[in-house]
Amino acid sequence: MIDVLIVDDDKLVRKGLMSVMPWEAFGMRVVGEAANGEKALEFLKENRVELMMTDLAMPVMSGIELIRIVRKRYPEVAIAVLTLHQDFEYIQEALRLGAIDYIAKVQLEKEQFEEVLGRIHARMLNEQRNQMDEPQSMGNGISLADEVYVLLEVGDKPVVPSQKQDILSLDWRMESDGQIQIWSPNYIQEHLPGAGASEGLLPPLPSETYGSNWRLVQLRDANGMLWTDLYQLLRNYKQKNFFYECDDYEPHPIKKSVYELQEEMEKIGESEDELAKEMLHAFTWVYDDQSFYAMQGRLRELMLPIPKLMQLLYGFTLDWNRLFRAVTLNSMSLPDTLASWKDVIKWMEAFRKLALALTGNLQLSREVSGSIMSAVKIVHEELAFPLFAIDVAKRVNLSRSYFNQCFKEVVGHSFNEYLRKVRIDKAREYLAQTAKPIVWIAEHTGYADEKYFSRTFRDQTGMLPSEYRQQHKIR
Numbered sequence: 332m333i334d335v336l337i338v339d340d341d342k343l344v345r346k347g348l349m350s351v352m353p354w355e356a357f358g359m360r361v362v363g364e365a366a367n368g369e370k371a372l373e374f375l376k377e378n379r380v381e382l383m384m385t386d387l388a389m390p391v392m393s394g395i396e397l398i399r400i401v402r403k404r405y406p407e408v409a410i411a412v413l414t415l416h417q418d419f420e421y422i423q424e425a426l427r428l429g430a431i432d433y434i435a436k437v438q439l440e441k442e443q444f445e446e447v448l449g450r451i452h453a454r455m456l457n458e459q460r461n462q463m464d465e466p467q468s469m470g471n472g473i474s475l476a477d478e479v480y481v482l483l484e485v486g487d488k489p490v491v492p493s494q495k496q497d498i499l500s501l502d503w504r505m506e507s508d509g510q511i512q513i514w515s516p517n518y519i520q521e522h523l524p525g526a527g528a529s530e531g532l533l534p535p536l537p538s539e540t541y542g543s544n545w546r547l548v549q550l551r552d553a554n555g556m557l558w559t560d561l562y563q564l565l566r567n568y569k570q571k572n573f574f575y576e577c578d579d580y581e582p583h584p585i586k587k588s589v590y591e592l593q594e595e596m597e598k599i600g601e602s603e604d605e606l607a608k609e610m611l612h613a614f615t616w617v618y619d620d621q622s623f624y625a626m627q628g629r630l631r632e633l634m635l636p637i638p639k640l641m642q643l644l645y646g647f648t649l650d651w652n653r654l655f656r657a658v659t660l661n662s663m664s665l666p667d668t669l670a671s672w673k674d675v676i677k678w679m680e681a682f683r684k685l686a687l688a689l690t691g692n693l694q695l696s697r698e699v700s701g702s703i704m705s706a707v708k709i710v711h712e713e714l715a716f717p718l719f720a721i722d723v724a725k726r727v728n729l730s731r732s733y734f735n736q737c738f739k740e741v742v743g744h745s746f747n748e749y750l751r752k753v754r755i756d757k758a759r760e761y762l763a764q765t766a767k768p769i770v771w772i773a774e775h776t777g778y779a780d781e782k783y784f785s786r787t788f789r790d791q792t793g794m795l796p797s798e799y800r801q802q803h804k805i806r
Contacts, residue, residue, distance in 0.1 A: 368392025618701030
């Protein structure tokens with residue numbers, strides 16, 4: 332069984348996770364809970380834990396500090412993060428520190444719990460595979476020929492035993508998780524004299540690789556390298572550049588050199604992805620072709636590691652749903668896995684098509700739909716400031732009368748009604764999830780006068796802010 336520790340300062344969250352998650356279905360059991368980081372460390376001293384689920388925003392010790400300490404003292408413990416959607420920057424930091432996954436608390440009631448645990452369980456298994464011994468001893472010390480061939484799995488699905496046996500029978504050497512195979516002429520000739528591919532011809536490919544998600548790489552300048560060193564080089568390539576370079580239906584090999592792979596490995600580090608993030612979250616690319624191709628080119632140019640790219644896209648999807656779910660009445664989603672850059676482009680194109688259909692279902696032009704989407708984004712991002720329809724209409728390049736007409740048709744409320752709704756919804760969130768004074772909440776939701784805020788809040792909810800907090804505050 333996988334022993335689990337849950338760390339969260341909210342007792343209801345801890346008890347809820349312990350009772351509703353299908354732990355046993357994934358060979359897990361909750362062996363402990365802690366209300367803060369210090370208590371979690373005390374528990375870890377005395378108990379065996381293989382998976383820790385921790386909140387990020389906690390008193391006494393933050394989740395980030397807890398993750399740092401646990402990764403140092405207990406590197407074998409896998410960590411998943413529990414968080415609110417607005418903690419995205421902290422999520423990125425947690426992932427950089429070694430967390431394997433994160434769960435948005437606001438989605439826990441709606442997500443399939445099996446999917447959450449299934450994803451975490453799969454990633455734990457993947458981590459274990461990566462820590463397994465290097466390829467079996469057969470030939471580990473033998474250097475490679477100048478030119479070798481490599482089969483790489485597109486995506487992260489391990490090879491089943493029958494496939495592994497077939498590949499080995501054709502003298503392909505396989506990594507432990509079955510996602511990388513190497514074929515070297517000098518190894519084959521040493522063990523099977525007279526065997527091997529003739530010059531200019533491809534080596535014998537296993538039948539399972541035809542028409543499947545395998546890509547062949549022709550690798551030069553491998554002479555003198557050890558198998559183990561090349562496997563490590565290929566792992567790094569597969570986790571980054573291969574994702575962007577592979578084309579899962581291309582019949583010809585990808586041609587690379589060992590020197591190229593080494594240079595790519597040296598470049599792996601913190602990428603300047605803020606501009607790409609900015610372009611994604613501007614949403615302009617959804618309705619504007621030029622912005623779409625510019626953003627797509629920027630992301631491709633960065634060649635972010637796959638986990639970082641997925642987190643960037645997932646953060647964008649959460650942001651979109653936060654802003655537009657009430658308008659479209661639909662949630663957009665990101666697939667659990669994207670096998671290649673081509674899959675990313677397909678997802679983006681499908682996202683654009685669906686988003687435009689949902690926001691432009693009244694036969695509005697793409698430009699007008701985009702203007703209304705921009706106005707909705709302005710409301711959410713600037714709700715603490717004075718906002719007037721005439722000013723927002725000017726900012727999105729529409730006349731005031733046409734803006735008011737289109738906004739109500741698309742959103743279902745007039746601009747002022749929608750602004751008030753968003754402000755009151757944000758005030759509800761502050762009242763339930765924070766201890767901020769009501770005057771502070773009023774100011775941060777666009778109400779300069781606390782009394783006017785209280786009257787408006789009561790008109791919308793049927794109770795005063797203090798009464799709402801009393802009934803709904805998360806303890």
